[in-house]
Amino acid sequence: MASTVRVDLDGNEVKAMTICMIGAGGFIGSHLCEKILSETSHKVLAVDVYNDKIKHLLEPQTKQWVERIQFHRINIKHDSRLEGLIKMADLTINLAAICTPADYNTRPLDTIYSNFIDALPVVKYCSENNKRLIHFSTCEVYGKTIGSFLPKDSPLREDPQFYLLSEDASPCIFGPIEKQRWSYACAKQLIERLVYAEGAENGLEFTIVRPFNWIGPRMDFIPGIDGPSEGVPRVLACFSNNLLRGEPLKLVDGGESQRTFVYIKDAIEAVLLMIENPARANGHIFNVGNPHNEVTVKQLAEMMAEVYSKVSGEPALEQPTIDVSSKEFYGEGYDDSDKRIPDMTIINRQLGWNPKTSLWDLLESTLTYQHRTYAEAIKQATAKPVASS
Numbered sequence: 462m463a464s465t466v467r468v469d470l471d472g473n474e475v476k477a478m479t480i481c482m483i484g485a486g487g488f489i490g491s492h493l494c495e496k497i498l499s500e501t502s503h504k505v506l507a508v509d510v511y512n513d514k515i516k517h518l519l520e521p522q523t524k525q526w527v528e529r530i531q532f533h534r535i536n537i538k539h540d541s542r543l544e545g546l547i548k549m550a551d552l553t554i555n556l557a558a559i560c561t562p563a564d565y566n567t568r569p570l571d572t573i574y575s576n577f578i579d580a581l582p583v584v585k586y587c588s589e590n591n592k593r594l595i596h597f598s599t600c601e602v603y604g605k606t607i608g609s610f611l612p613k614d615s616p617l618r619e620d621p622q623f624y625l626l627s628e629d630a631s632p633c634i635f636g637p638i639e640k641q642r643w644s645y646a647c648a649k650q651l652i653e654r655l656v657y658a659e660g661a662e663n664g665l666e667f668t669i670v671r672p673f674n675w676i677g678p679r680m681d682f683i684p685g686i687d688g689p690s691e692g693v694p695r696v697l698a699c700f701s702n703n704l705l706r707g708e709p710l711k712l713v714d715g716g717e718s719q720r721t722f723v724y725i726k727d728a729i730e731a732v733l734l735m736i737e738n739p740a741r742a743n744g745h746i747f748n749v750g751n752p753h754n755e756v757t758v759k760q761l762a763e764m765m766a767e768v769y770s771k772v773s774g775e776p777a778l779e780q781p782t783i784d785v786s787s788k789e790f791y792g793e794g795y796d797d798s799d800k801r802i803p804d805m806t807i808i809n810r811q812l813g814w815n816p817k818t819s820l821w822d823l824l825e826s827t828l829t830y831q832h833r834t835y836a837e838a839i840k841q842a843t844a845k846p847v848a849s850s
């Protein structure tokens with residue numbers, strides 16, 4: 462635990478606070494809990510339906526933290542204890558959501574309920590009780606870039622004003638309703654507007670975070686090992702699963718879409734700055750991403766194959782990638798964001814935050830983790846039973 466006095470960006474002492482973290486048992490939540498417990502004196506009321514990813518923080522041997530984290534197994538859809546926890550806390554952080562693209566077109570109702578309806582009471586309790594809220598939205602609220610509607614060979618596509626995604630200037634461009642992929646982005650957009658309106662009309666102190674493809678250890682699950690065999694996680698876990706099993710990586714519609722990936726540990730630094738600098742963070746929407754780590758999905762696959770071979774000692778795959786149609790991979794109603802580059806002006810100005818880790822370095826540490834965590838389990842799961850004589 463940090464024994465020294467923590468100061469904010471303006472040199473003022475940061476007093477220890479109690480944080481109600483909803484969705485604390487997920488990928489981002491687990492890293493945020495670790496950071497808060499190891500570097501600050503704040504207390505965490507961790508709310509989730511699962512706690513596997515934060516078990517190491519809850520076990521009795523982590524004595525130094527035991528009094529600063531409490532796990533509450535609560536489904537926020539229907540649990541009257543939620544308001545009490547929000548009242549006990551100085552700050553609520555809401556991370557709870559269905560946020561894997563394979564669900565958006567196949568479980569659109571669950572997606573809309575999870576990202577909009579279930580978040581409503583959280584916003585209401587914070588507003589009514591004058592509690593600060595940090596709400597997790599997504600870069601998907603931007604949808605497609607303006608540039609994607611220009612002719613393929615238009616030189617305007619190179620002009621940043623047609624692709625750079627800015628919190629206070631870019632429009633939100635989604636596909637038609639039958640493209641149910643956008644159920645998630647649309648629900649997130651509406652909850653952002655509601656949070657913003659609570660701020661404008663009722664004085665809610667809020668910050669909205671728009672993550673741009675945060676990746677790292679503990680993201681999602683490996684199908685058939687710590688998640689359902691038929692489940693489709695986000696791209697990092699899909700490609701990790703292929704590499705661990707020695708299969709080609711599946712490129713949806715040729716892997717032409719572009720993403721900027723940021724290392725989870727860099728991104729968590731930004732969230733801690735928001736937590737401890739309310740005067741600079743309240744009332745703002747922040748892009749949090751790494752504009753320097755842009756690749757096509759195909760380039761990501763090739764880089765992951767190269768890094769995995771290096772960290773595992775396994776020979777490189779003869780055929781590293783294979784094409785698959787989005788209909789085959791995700792089903793009817795899938796659509797895609799073409800390109801996602803975050804404008805960093807606002808987060809730079811308000812919090813002075815910049816990401817540090819290159820894509821190669823973050824893949825090296827993440828794939829080392831994946832190999833250590835899963836290689837043996839995969840070997841056992843795929844071993845052929847020895848025929849009895």
Ligand SMILES: NC(=O)c1ccc[n+]([C@@H]2O[C@H](COP(=O)([O-])OP(=O)(O)OC[C@H]3O[C@@H](n4cnc5c(N)ncnc54)[C@H](O)[C@@H]3O)[C@@H](O)[C@H]2O)c1
Pocket residue numbers: 483484485486487488489490508509510511535536537538555556557558559560575579597598599600671672673674675676681
């Ligand atoms: N990882 C990213 O790069 C990324 C990008 C954009 C947006 N986000 C947003 O950040 C947030 C966290 O994402 P993540 O990657 O950690 O996802 P995650 O799925 O790992 O974590 C979400 C957690 O919320 C919990 N949860 C869901 N519904 C709940 C309910 N009804 N009651 C209690 N707990 C519930 C889940 O059990 C899970 O542990 C989400 O809101 C997501 O939309 C993440």
Ligand SMILES: O=C(O)[C@H]1O[C@H](OP(=O)(O)OP(=O)(O)OC[C@H]2O[C@@H](n3ccc(=O)[nH]c3=O)[C@H](O)[C@@H]2O)[C@H](O)[C@@H](O)[C@@H]1O
Pocket residue numbers: 560561562598599600601672673674675694695696697699700711712713714716718720758797798
């Ligand atoms: O992480 C984010 O910032 C946001 O974007 C993600 O959306 P997306 O980037 O499309 O999700 P991934 O599953 O990580 O897919 C990235 C790209 O890889 C492709 N992909 C995925 C998996 C695979 O095996 N092969 C493959 O080519 C997808 O089609 C897509 O083009 C999710 O919607 C959210 O977690 C989040 O809100």
